[in-house]
Amino acid sequence: MENKMDLLSLLEYVDPSYLDYQEWLNVGMALKQEGYTASDWEDWSRRDGQRYHPGECFKKWTTFEGSGITGATITQMAKDNGWEPRIQRDDRELDWNDEIAAGNDDYVVIDKNWIEGMEISEPTNWNPVAELTRYLETLFDSTENVGYVTETYTIVDDKTGEIVHKPTKGAWDRTAGQLIEQLNQCNGDIGAVFGDYKPEAGAWIRFNPLDGKGIKNDNVTEFRYALVESDNMDLEKQNAILRELELPIAALVYSGKRSIHAIVKVDADNYDEYRKRVDYLYNVCKKNGLNIDKQNRNPSRLSRMPGIERNGKKQFIIDTNIGKPNWEEWHEWIEGVNDDLPDPESLTDYWDHMPELAPPLIEGVLRQGHKLLMAGPSKAGKSFALIGLSIAIAEAKKWLGWQCTQGKVLYVNLELDRASALHRFKDVYSALGLQPNNIDNIDIWNLRGKTVPMDKLAPKLIRRAQKKNYIAVIIDPIYKVLTGDENSADQMAHFTNQFDKIATELGSSVIYCHHHSKGTQGGKKSMDRASGSGVFARDPDALIDLVELELTEDLIKQQEGNAAATIYANAIKQANFNYFDEHVGLDDQQSVSQMNTHAKNILDANTLAHVESEINKAVDSIRNRSAWRVEGTLREYAKFPPVNMWFEYPIHKIDDIGILKDIDPEGDSPPWKKNFTKKKSPEDRKQEQKESLEMAYESCTIDEVVTLDALADFMGVTEKTVRNRIKSHGGFWINNGEVGRIPDKKGKEKVE
Template identity: 65%
Template structure:
């Protein structure tokens, strides 16, 4: 296959210009010019190199001539791309349709050139050059638009024989509008040379089919990327005509070149150069799939085409037809796509009734099947990214996640937010906090894209291309706001956005898991599926929606949890250091009392150093509890029955399912008016004020007794109490000031008997 049979531009993604030598960089430019691409293509790619100099590519481009272009071809680019990790598409990929950035890999065949009957064209019986040119101009241009054209040319001769091989156009003119030309032609009495200039009859004349700015004749002078040129001289003209019509190309003007080809001026209606380039690539590929071997050097929007109304080597250049085929690009593109869709045919249910297909295996038991989509929604500070990392680890190791068993498999974590070192350290921190050994760490791949993100519709094909042979069970994308395209409140735009997740899931056969933020305001009064910000598409699209809502914690609840955690450490200490005492003196009721367990601990373990080991652990645990937040996990599932809400704590850097039950009775914040909620808060505040003061004094007393036991002959410091309770030293001062049993002197706390 020749290099120009497919689009070379996506291959440039695999070639880093900053790693190339000067000669290799120049060779890429040679190759692009040889294969019919533009200097702008070379310039755009080169900008990724710190050595890039503005205008250098365009200056060098014009020097790429002669034998140099014969020694460097598109094969140079494919080899450099292979060195960078690119692999040609396999046969198993031929049925995939990805994106503009990928080569068209569907059939896209509409006609069979071997069976189609040619349609003859005929020269005009009444030759009227003024009419030919005027009709062309009126069809393609507005009256106020500048037109570029060339009537002057020069011969290119064979160096050995001196014979003229072909006639080449000069730069030409571009200083008059279509309206001016039409008016002057109408007054010319048929003398088109007086208006446009006389052309060599051996050469004919040329015209630029897109409007120009009147300042030049290059791509940058094009003012509207409206048309593209399709030309081929590899088959009879009557066959070309028949295929153009059978393809229903949206042709604005079809011109006989006076030689071997028809010039089809096709409506592409692009909004900018980038879109023009993509549409032309698509147009050329469809033409090639249907037997038209397109001259790819005609890609440029400023390209010259044959101008009707002139004679070329004894043959007239004339308009064959105007405005044939589909009305515009969008109509034609949709028609081609509809003819070549890869949708399955309808099937009769009766045929499958007794032989139902197997359901996809459960990736997360009772929550998500492999190949399905899951959304995690929650407010900021919910630790959504940590939850996704925890899920990645649980899948890689085949462990539980929030109480749900995960099927072991490979995971791709697409990191869009953190820099690479932070992302890697975070995974290690979470592994350690979960208490897991990285036995299957090879099951986790991380794609770090911070600073290199593209919209999801561009990211999806790149992700698929890199993942086809990886056999991922799940792809986790974090966070989606980095790749979000369009207005998140627009159902149409968000449907297009979430369709990219379907594409990834379908092409890779894996689950796609992503997170999104809550809308503003109270969420407790809403259903879980209504809390995610933006369009309702976010609620309806995923097969599983896992929603996180923060629980409103109070000091009593935090103290209960801290006491329970401390009691467990006291119990373990007694079992490890004085089991006989534990079995003889510790009752079941004692296990529920923080004061009793502390007394047992101090009485049974006399070694101050040993006691300090356990009390330091208690301090760390209590501190983690004091800074933790409580969360309720609810869900909306498509494939499974609704699960009971899961209550959990988030203490950096991991979530932990609440096994104490202290979170289960907390009601979610509702959506009542603020004045009603304020009244409730004030009432509860008055009710608990005395109790809170009592709790603070008890906490101070317990901390003092525990700390003084470490050094009974030395005073207790404010800093020690703050560390033990897990508060600031200023808070200890407040506790002491409202106490009748303690005084503060020079940073030391004294107890009054």
């Protein structure tokens, strides 16, 4: 009977007082279909103290044959009320288009199971004229036509056998001002104004103004109000929930029976907007325990008229103008009420018991669960560096000199085709000289040609990664998923917030790379080099920035000589160590020509040819490598000293010898050099500016259309300066901010 116990547990989430009559019957039918007893249904139904009648369940039970309603009905009711199955959807294989659905707690303001009822009471001084006048003055302008009904006809309810009074079309020929005037003159006889009504039936009124020609939706002139009514729970609970929801209620009216009618301000401009707002309103109400009668959606719907008696009970106004003042403020409030933000905390609660800091992911640089941005220009090998970081985390090795914690990594490849990405990982492993002992720690998500904006990608990534226990997620590069203007702080804040979502949901670090802005970077701080809004540099917890070091020809030749001499020395030692020890002095070891002579003396022709081939490879490698300085801005750790390194395809190597320590990046000369450089002649400066303009123009042609703005950005000057230099140059034209070359010397310069 395991299933039986499961269904009864599900019914703990379903309150019978919130169900309508048919839904209550459906529960009974489902229980019988699944092998339960009438006693089970009876015990559950007792929770509805207002409508429960002893023995009624047993009478209905015998009629439930072949209904076709199963336990799935109860399961769905339980889900609608917060129950979640033990096995989540995450366990199945996910498709590319899967997204994380909104949780059941969206728009939930109150816990309906804990809400305390709020009593309503009839007016002590009953004044029907005052009730009706107050209602009309609250809801209508004096010139607006009002629809109402006092005449009824009767039918027999098929379900209960009761006689039900139904309203006729009624009247709609007078304005609110006319009705109020006549009420003031009727001496308390409201029947003389609206017509006599049947006390057992009561009367109705339409809450939206009409055009005086009819009572259909087409006759509604202002889509001002919507009706919220729920007649399947205690009146006190209805009253409490309506108020807790802060609904912008214009009038709250007791119907004289089982429900309260809330006339809610929706202030829609047209019927389509009215429908959307009412759907939204009803959805919020349902999630907070009010099961709304969907027939009340229409803007021409009737509501109960206050100032009327119905079967011995009064229909009266409970309150007016409560909750938020209008739809806009309420909508903003309900959207923000489930913001999932934590409550403020008192420092005294934690002073002596501080929470543990997140453990490091990259020692001295980044903690687990935090964000890191790598910024640098093209050809800096950023992707190779991030692949190297993936491997360092997987194998618990050092990365750029920093020890990494071991764990699983997800590398999100947005740029390379699948084969190239896989080959790169193997190439980097080989270049690092590492055995692939822990490659099961690395997952690669290849998304080239399938990328979507970051706010769409984030939930898909979270869904796929949720049970993988990744310690780091690396996204390379972000320009593939970048949306909006990268110079807009607002838009980029929204963009970078997606990284926070990933880090929070997965508990993993998020690492991504971005490119530098145009122009020289040496004179800038590390956080000012990344392209676009400063949000990029100030959002992550750690910023790793790469700036290129300019190598002189002398330094390159020195490195080539050192490499050649070292290769010669190693070959000579291996061939005849005694010869090396006796004949090769320290001065010889510093000279390529001397080492070449020694090599020819001791090595055979084949060995010598092999050595010279190795030297050629080493020289090529030196010629092809580039030099970089790594600087950083850290939030959790002290600033680290700059790290100098070489990028020798496909890996970065630390400059342990210190060859690069005295090289300054372009534009980063020390102050004494800047202040005391030799003064250039006017001709030299003019020529330099001319060459600078030409270089900037050639560089900007990558965007096809060259603009003043692009040139100014590249050169680091104002547009006015660019204009002056173009005018002085004489070889370019400007038209509406666009810049081009003049075809020949005779061409006339175009100007704006």
